[in-house]
Amino acid sequence: MKKIRLTPLxxxxxxxxxGLILGLQFLLWALSGSVxxxxxxxxxxGHGGGMAHSHPLPPGEYFDIAALPQGEPVTGVVxxxxxxxxxxxxxxxxxxxxxxxxxxxxxxxDEGIAREVASMMNEAPIRKVSVIAKPNLESRDHEGAMxxxxxxxxxxxxxxxxxxxxxxxxxxxxxxxxxxxxxxxxNMDYINRSSFNHPLIIFVAFGALWLSGTGFYLLFKSFSRxxxxxLRRRRKPVVVRRTA
Amino acid sequence: MAxxxxxxxxxTHKWLALVVGVQALLWTLTGFYxxxxxxxxxxxxxxxxxxxxxxxxxxxxxxxxxxxxxxxxVSEIRLQRLSGQxxxxxxxxxxxxxxxxxxxxxxxxxxxxxxxxxxxRIYTGDGKIVSVRLLTKAPQEMQARKPPYWQxxxxxxxxxxxxxxxxxxxxxxxxHALWRVFDFAWMLHIMDYDERTDVNNPLLRVAxxxxxxxxxTGAWLLIWSFPRRKRKKA
Numbered sequence: 001m002k003k004i005r006l007t008p009l010x011x012x013x014x015x016x017x018x019g020l021i022l023g024l025q026f027l028l029w030a031l032s033g034s035v036x037x038x039x040x041x042x043x044x045x046g047h048g049g050g051m052a053h054s055h056p057l058p059p060g061e062y063f064d065i066a067a068l069p070q071g072e073p074v075t076g077v078v079x080x081x082x083x084x085x086x087x088x089x090x091x092x093x094x095x096x097x098x099x100x101x102x103x104x105x106x107x108x109x110d111e112g113i114a115r116e117v118a119s120m121m122n123e124a125p126i127r128k129v130s131v132i133a134k135p136n137l138e139s140r141d142h143e144g145a146m147x148x149x150x151x152x153x154x155x156x157x158x159x160x161x162x163x164x165x166x167x168x169x170x171x172x173x174x175x176x177x178x179x180x181x182x183x184x185x186x187n188m189d190y191i192n193r194s195s196f197n198h199p200l201i202i203f204v205a206f207g208a209l210w211l212s213g214t215g216f217y218l219l220f221k222s223f224s225r226x227x228x229x230x231l232r233r234r235r236k237p238v239v240v241r242r243t244a
Numbered sequence: 245m246a247x248x249x250x251x252x253x254x255x256t257h258k259w260l261a262l263v264v265g266v267q268a269l270l271w272t273l274t275g276f277y278x279x280x281x282x283x284x285x286x287x288x289x290x291x292x293x294x295x296x297x298x299x300x301x302x303x304x305x306x307x308x309x310x311x312x313x314x315x316x317x318v319s320e321i322r323l324q325r326l327s328g329q330x331x332x333x334x335x336x337x338x339x340x341x342x343x344x345x346x347x348x349x350x351x352x353x354x355x356x357x358x359x360x361x362x363x364x365r366i367y368t369g370d371g372k373i374v375s376v377r378l379l380t381k382a383p384q385e386m387q388a389r390k391p392p393y394w395q396x397x398x399x400x401x402x403x404x405x406x407x408x409x410x411x412x413x414x415x416x417x418x419x420h421a422l423w424r425v426f427d428f429a430w431m432l433h434i435m436d437y438d439e440r441t442d443v444n445n446p447l448l449r450v451a452x453x454x455x456x457x458x459x460x461t462g463a464w465l466l467i468w469s470f471p472r473r474k475r476k477k478a
Contacts, residue, residue: 016469019462027459029275034452037434041443054319054335062309066302073299077323079308091297197282205276212272219265222258 008221015214022207025188029208032182039182043155043175053120053168055081062086063104082113082166083120089165096164109166114147117161117168124153131163137180138172140194250468253461260458267435267451268458274429286426288418291404292366300330306348308332314350315341326351326413327361333412340412354394354413362413363396363406371399378410385419385427387441 004010019026057079065077068090076091079101086101098107107113111129118126128150135142138158145163150156155173162169180193187196188204261268284290300323308321311332320335323345330345342351354362356376363373374397382391386407393416394408402421409416431440435448 016466020466020470023459023463023466027456027463029271030452030456030459033271034449034456037443037445037448037452039444054337056317056319057312057321059312059316060309062307062312065305065307069302074302075297075299077300077302079321080319195283196279201279202276205272205279208272209276212269215261216265216269219258219261223262 008218011214011217011221014210015218018207018211018214022204022211025204026208026211028185032185035182036179036186039175039179043173044179045171045173045176053083055083057081057086062101063088063099067104068099082117084116087166098165107166109147109161109163111147113166114149114161117166118147118149118151118159121159121168121171122151122153122157124151124157126150127152137193138177139170140192142169250465253464257458257461257465260454260461264451264454264458268455270432271455274433277429278426278433281422281426286423288404288420288423291368291418291420292406292415293368298325305330305345306332306343310348311343314343314348327358340409342412353410354408356394358413359394359396359408359410362408363394363398366408366415367398367404367406369398369400369404371404373397374399385424386417389416 058081062079065088068074068077068088069092072092072094074090074092076089078089078091080087080089087107088099088101090097090099098109099105100107114129115126126149130148130150131145132139132148133145135144135146136148139146139148139160142160142162146169147161147163149159149161151159153173155175157171157173159171160169161167184190184193187193188201189195189198305323311321311334312318315334315336318334318336322333322335324331324333326342331351332343332345334341334343343349344351356378360373360376363376375395376397377395378392379395380392382389383395385405386393389407392410394410396406396408398404398406400420404420405418406415407417407419408414427440431437434440434443434445435451436442436445
């Protein structure tokens, strides 16, 4: 076996072969990175949460909290306003119970409530309302069953509203959908699109280090003084004119 | 004159690399760091205990209407615990406040001793507390979060730091060395050297498309890089 000598030729070969094997992903990283940089982050949206409207609670009496539990232990109580009426969110080992905070009646988050909550986030007309039992790709940062409310606007926006709490979860539009496709190409998690710490990407990223490392090294070997002659040539006439 | 494609493509590749080479190197280096260290570690999930859900005794608690009356504009009232005692946490546009859930009295801001106790309770490590400070100016690592908050730093190579709310004592953020490296790597990755948040800045846009052209010409060069004539002389 030949001994490996760290010559420019050797690095050129590494560059070439890593380029052949991982070059496509490098190209996809550059492309997806470019597109994500181009898509307006405000239109993509969906980051950071806290975008839901909060409504001040009306003054007055509320349903007695001591009468809320129906025999089950209560691990949390939240009083908030849906925008139309105040509600209690009761956390129990069985899940979350939503209770009308004025009369104590259980509330089922029906289509009407889902429409109301979603409309507070988007004034466009509603095209379609549906229930999903599990989060989909667009609402993957949340849990549980939810309403999907589709709007007839330019972005084809969809609002997601929790079926348990009636809370607005997230709004997704076509810009986000485009962004998310390229984000998938970028993080190489082709199924869930959420993880960027899986073995495949770690392996390819490690390989890409060799591509960029050898490439960077080769820059120093690929340029000669002659490559920069055009810089000097341009300067000369200026000098001549000045002395004349 | 006929265009000599291999030469033209090679030159383009070379010159583009001269322009974005350093950034391409930085992208792969920072990218590798970000994929290699798990995001949960970066977020510091292992530094803090998640609160255990314990049942509340709802008898004898002050009605939330008292809290609404005391704090007009409140949008959400939540029952939680502070040092084992039930409290109502009232959320307003100006921030959150606590009320004793048994007496209904508003609770004063937490003292340094309470903050220390709270930080100890949340932190999973057993390192000592190195410093406790009430900050009124946001450090870089707290990004857009508005002060004031308590900064509690623990002993350790990674300098784990918890940020707690002065009014409610709850955990706002946790930071540590790997997070700080990640944040720096992210800054280099998206080329926003001021705020570290703008992924649409013009510099990044020009650099990414240049890198794309560099990668594309590189891929193109592969056609001529593996001569097909190679046949071993037997």
